[in-house]
Amino acid sequence: MADTAAHPVPDRHGQNLFSTDTELQRLLALYLPPDLLAHMQPHFERLGGLAGGLLDELAGTADRNPPTLAHRTRTGLDRQEIVKHPAYVQMERLALSEFGLAAISHRDETLGWKGKMPPLVKYVLTFLFVQAEFGLCCPVSMTDSLTRTLKKFGSPELVARFLPRLTTLDFDTLAQGAMFMTEQAAGSDIAATQTRATQDAAGQWRLTGDKWFCSNPDADFAMVLARPEGAPAGMKGVSLFLLPRTLEDGSANHYRIIRLKDKLGTRSMASGEIRLEGAVAYLVGEPGRGFVQMADMVNNSRLSNGVRAAGLMRRAVAEAEFIASERRAFGKRLADMPLMQRQLQKLRLPAEQARSMVFQTALALARSDGGDAAAYPLLRILTPLIKFRACRDARKVTGDAMEVRGGCGYIEEWADPRLVRDAHLGSIWEGTSNIVALDVIRAVTRENSLPALEAHFGALLAEAEIAPAFAAALRDALGRASALARQAAQEGGDLLARQAASALYHCCSAIAMAWEGARTGSAQRVQWAQGVLLHRVLPRDPLSADAVPAGWNTAS
Numbered sequence: 216m217a218d219t220a221a222h223p224v225p226d227r228h229g230q231n232l233f234s235t236d237t238e239l240q241r242l243l244a245l246y247l248p249p250d251l252l253a254h255m256q257p258h259f260e261r262l263g264g265l266a267g268g269l270l271d272e273l274a275g276t277a278d279r280n281p282p283t284l285a286h287r288t289r290t291g292l293d294r295q296e297i298v299k300h301p302a303y304v305q306m307e308r309l310a311l312s313e314f315g316l317a318a319i320s321h322r323d324e325t326l327g328w329k330g331k332m333p334p335l336v337k338y339v340l341t342f343l344f345v346q347a348e349f350g351l352c353c354p355v356s357m358t359d360s361l362t363r364t365l366k367k368f369g370s371p372e373l374v375a376r377f378l379p380r381l382t383t384l385d386f387d388t389l390a391q392g393a394m395f396m397t398e399q400a401a402g403s404d405i406a407a408t409q410t411r412a413t414q415d416a417a418g419q420w421r422l423t424g425d426k427w428f429c430s431n432p433d434a435d436f437a438m439v440l441a442r443p444e445g446a447p448a449g450m451k452g453v454s455l456f457l458l459p460r461t462l463e464d465g466s467a468n469h470y471r472i473i474r475l476k477d478k479l480g481t482r483s484m485a486s487g488e489i490r491l492e493g494a495v496a497y498l499v500g501e502p503g504r505g506f507v508q509m510a511d512m513v514n515n516s517r518l519s520n521g522v523r524a525a526g527l528m529r530r531a532v533a534e535a536e537f538i539a540s541e542r543r544a545f546g547k548r549l550a551d552m553p554l555m556q557r558q559l560q561k562l563r564l565p566a567e568q569a570r571s572m573v574f575q576t577a578l579a580l581a582r583s584d585g586g587d588a589a590a591y592p593l594l595r596i597l598t599p600l601i602k603f604r605a606c607r608d609a610r611k612v613t614g615d616a617m618e619v620r621g622g623c624g625y626i627e628e629w630a631d632p633r634l635v636r637d638a639h640l641g642s643i644w645e646g647t648s649n650i651v652a653l654d655v656i657r658a659v660t661r662e663n664s665l666p667a668l669e670a671h672f673g674a675l676l677a678e679a680e681i682a683p684a685f686a687a688a689l690r691d692a693l694g695r696a697s698a699l700a701r702q703a704a705q706e707g708g709d710l711l712a713r714q715a716a717s718a719l720y721h722c723c724s725a726i727a728m729a730w731e732g733a734r735t736g737s738a739q740r741v742q743w744a745q746g747v748l749l750h751r752v753l754p755r756d757p758l759s760a761d762a763v764p765a766g767w768n769t770a771s
């Protein structure tokens with residue numbers, strides 16, 4: 216860290232991103248069982264130290280040295296390779312092997328903990344990792360999600376054959392995953408998928424077609440959507456296939472990476488275009504259920520995107536807070552200036568909302584995967600809610616936090632430009648904002664998710680010891696947000712989808728924050744919950760000064 220007392224330009228590099236995050240520690244004590252928290256403490260500390268130091272340096276290097284595509288070896292053999300910078304490979308080793316971020320949910324022992332880790336631990340590790348490196352989190356999440364989908368829908372034979380490589384922590388033999396779904400004419404509209412699947416004389420499936428966006432294109436396995444010959448048009452004709460990069464005899468499978476995309480963000484990680492030329496693939500699950508099965512993979516990855524957005528915002532806010540406390544102007548610290556305090560407060564609210572929603576969604580996932588049928592409709596709506604709103608908020612928070620660093624914030628030597636570039640992708644891939652907001656409404660109509668959402672957050676509210684007037688305001692707001700979502704779910708209600716999704720997200724996150732604040736004795740967290748309701752939900756008079764309504768701060 217720079218000697219800020221002697222130097223006027225503050226630099227937070229070298230700080231431990233876990234031990235300096237007291238709010239995270241408070242929340243972990245609330246959400247994790249004490250024995251697991253005690254076990255994980257040194258691992259969180261280690262990753263926090265790396266994310267604030269070495270990982271951040273590696274991420275900067277990998278961002279400035281994007282991967283390239285080599286079509287041939289130097290001896291002229293046609294062998295495609297994505298040439299990755301050593302800094303990226305070092306990050307892969309840390310993420311996939313040392314911390315086991317992709318395998319953690321599928322192994323009986325990771326990081327010395329006997330038994331399965333709850334999803335929350337994976338997401339807290341991801342939350343810390345992504346504060347340094349966003350690009351690699353895509354292959355990590357793809358590998359985790361592909362493994363989950365394979366286990367859920369693949370035949371026992373397929374699972375037995377490929378699972379060991381997807382779950383090992385041995386860096387030299389572990390396999391990575393990807394998802395090749397999008398085509399030129401089929402992005403949001405997956406029903407328009409044109410890639411064809413045919414069976415050869417030996418009964419082996421072969422895929423032919425063009426996939427337009429393929430992140431981690433040299434992955435060992437990819438889940439691919441294709442239309443078997445003779446299948447009906449539309450969604451019902453689409454099936455799911457597992458595509459290996461290498462065939463059993465060690466030769467390359469029959470597909471080519473045509474070129475890599477020149478991207479605004481995630482520059483450390485390759486995204487390419489792929490032409491399938493009779494590629495060998497294995498049918499996963501039932502024919503014609505491709506989209507439904509792929510939706511499980513997409514949802515897992517959407518949740519990861521929400522976690523990543525929360526991490527990006529935390530990094531941006533923590534940088535801004537550090538600068539404000541260290542940088543001086545007009546003879547004062549920036550943090551002592553009222554307008555700066557207001558600016559920081561506006562950054563903190565969405566970042567803390569996302570953090571609360573990560574914890575709540577991770578718990579719902581654990582309950583749902585644990586067989587609690589009532590948790591599924593809750594998880595089904597929380598996932599698109601966090602993907603939609605947190606990813607949108609991350610665009611604004613990272614941009615506004617950049618301004619707190621002044622001119623340096625615009626300079627590529629600092630993390631701010633990378634955060635801004637990366638944050639913009641969250642709202643595009645894995646479903647654009649419109650598509651994901653419509654998915655919130657689909658959860659309302661198809662999974663009847665609203666009663667589960669209202670019951671869960673209503674129960675948190677009943678448990679939270681907060682001022683009755685504030686609790687009543689939160690209850691009323693949640694009721695109105697739910698009514699708006701019901702209206703959006705009616706015929707022709709599409710236009711309300713984004714408004715309803717935002718309203719539900721704000722109300723649920725405010726309730727979760729109030730509950731957390733009351734349970735951990737954090738008056739600050741309760742005040743943030745009030746801020747969310749006042750500034751992001753309730754109507755405001757732009758011509759009057761903000762004030763917390765009378766009665767919101769009296770507990771009885």
Ligand SMILES: Cc1cc2nc3c(=O)[nH]c(=O)nc-3n(C[C@H](O)[C@H](O)[C@H](O)COP(=O)(O)OP(=O)(O)OC[C@H]3O[C@@H](n4cnc5c(N)ncnc54)[C@H](O)[C@@H]3O)c2cc1C
Pocket residue numbers: 393394395396397399401402403404428429430431478481486640643644645646647648649650
């Ligand atoms: C860097 C990067 C990496 C990617 N990696 C992968 C990958 O690994 N695998 C993969 O399969 N895909 C990947 N994608 C593709 C990504 O998921 C799609 O680009 C995205 O889903 C949008 O599809 P599209 O590009 O065809 O846009 P379109 O579907 O054409 O959408 C264009 C616009 O229309 C809007 N729109 C569409 N339908 C509706 C509607 N019903 N109502 C209102 N608005 C609507 C959208 O919101 C969007 O704003 C990646 C994309 C990027 C940028």
